Amino acid sequence: xxxxxxxxxxxxxxxxxxxxxxxxxxxxxxxxxxxxxxxxxxxxxxxxxxxxxxxxxxxxxxxxxxxxxxxxxxxxxxxxxxxxxxxxxxxxxxxxxxxxxxxxxxxxxxxxxxxxxxxxxxxxxxxxxxxxxxxxxxxxxxxxxxxxxxxxxxxxxxxxxxxxxxxxxxxxxxxxxxxxxxxxxxxxxxxxxxxxxxxxxxxxxxxxxxxxxxxxxxxxxxxxxxxxxxxxx
Amino acid sequence: xxxxxxxxxxxxxxxxxxxxxxxxxxxxxxxxxxxxxxxxxxxxxxxxxxxxxxxxxxxxxxxxxxxxxxxxxxxxxxxxxxxxxxxxxxxxxxxxxxxxxxxxxxxxxxxxx
Numbered sequence: 001x002x003x004x005x006x007x008x009x010x011x012x013x014x015x016x017x018x019x020x021x022x023x024x025x026x027x028x029x030x031x032x033x034x035x036x037x038x039x040x041x042x043x044x045x046x047x048x049x050x051x052x053x054x055x056x057x058x059x060x061x062x063x064x065x066x067x068x069x070x071x072x073x074x075x076x077x078x079x080x081x082x083x084x085x086x087x088x089x090x091x092x093x094x095x096x097x098x099x100x101x102x103x104x105x106x107x108x109x110x111x112x113x114x115x116x117x118x119x120x121x122x123x124x125x126x127x128x129x130x131x132x133x134x135x136x137x138x139x140x141x142x143x144x145x146x147x148x149x150x151x152x153x154x155x156x157x158x159x160x161x162x163x164x165x166x167x168x169x170x171x172x173x174x175x176x177x178x179x180x181x182x183x184x185x186x187x188x189x190x191x192x193x194x195x196x197x198x199x200x201x202x203x204x205x206x207x208x209x210x211x212x213x214x215x216x217x218x219x220x221x222x223x224x225x226x227x228x229x230x231x232x233x
Numbered sequence: 234x235x236x237x238x239x240x241x242x243x244x245x246x247x248x249x250x251x252x253x254x255x256x257x258x259x260x261x262x263x264x265x266x267x268x269x270x271x272x273x274x275x276x277x278x279x280x281x282x283x284x285x286x287x288x289x290x291x292x293x294x295x296x297x298x299x300x301x302x303x304x305x306x307x308x309x310x311x312x313x314x315x316x317x318x319x320x321x322x323x324x325x326x327x328x329x330x331x332x333x334x335x336x337x338x339x340x341x342x343x344x345x346x
Contacts (some may be wrong), residue, residue: 001263001343001344001345001346002346003252003255003345003346006248006251006252006255006345007252008253009248010248010249013248023316023341023343025267025315025341026315028314028315028343042240044291059276060275061277062267062268063267063268063339072265072267072341074278075278094286
């Protein structure tokens with residue numbers, strides 16, 4: 001690998017820009033495909049270039065057979081995102097866990113007593129109202145959303161944006177009773193059964209979690225199952 | 234959804250460390266899992282970087298073949314040639330560097346120039 005290639009990959013990652021690296025595994029020749037731009041010593045055109053672009057679009061690294069040879073395509077996508085609503089005790093456990101698992105984490109809580117740097121060192125914490133903050137963050141299909149306050153004033157506006165976004169995982173903390181009431185409120189507010197049905201509630205896998213760390217673990221486990229399209233419960 | 238998302242954090246760490254070693258004037262090789270069969274412990278795209286001071290970051294298995302991959306990486310730093318290597322239970326070297334889990338992986342090793 002040329003040093004410029006490595007630098008380009010790292011630069012794309014810093015800018016959160018998707019990128020594919022194609023390697024001809026016999027010769028070691030490489031090409032970077034970054035949107036419309038292709039650079040590197042590996043000549044890629046026609047079907048081979050299309051195949052690399054398809055792998056990038058589908059976020060699928062692997063070997064492909066092309067007329068340009070046997071190519072390994074490595075897709076570098078920006079990190080997954082997790083938006084956590086509620087700068088509560090469970091969030092203090094979930095933030096580092098999700099970070100280790102590779103998520104770019106943002107915490108939203110308009111209550112400034114909770115949303116302090118001291119409680120969330122090094123984490124992006126927004127104190128806007130959740131609907132504004134969520135709209136600004138524009139959740140995409142690589143985003144997970146977890147509400148933790150079980151305060152309808154804070155959770156509901158976030159969920160209202162979440163269920164109409166392509167987020168791959170939406171979860172709301174709260175007991176079954178709390179969740180049943182939440183479902184009622186959202187239905188009254190005009191959300192469809194399909195939209196409300198996207199919310200995993202109560203949040204997390206049933207692993208008997210009690211402490212904040214255990215609850216964070218159960219939520220991250222359920223989120224992982226959703227990411228990989230596995231029915232975990 | 235995508236299978237390699239969870240690797241993003243790893244990529245960054247391994248590649249950034251590889252770049253730092255290069256900047257410090259060290260020889261560096263990068264190993265990447267390019268194909269897997271059966272129950273291999275690390276998915277396609279997993280990476281390991283090795284420096285000529287025998288430092289290592291990342292992984293391409295659950296620790297089963299890292300030793301062998303590091304040695305091949307050091308050879309790549311020497312001769313500049315890329316290598317495509319198979320590891321698995323059906324390998325001749327299975328006793329020494331096979332995957333205890335019964336899986337098979339193909340690892341691509343290249344020097345960072």
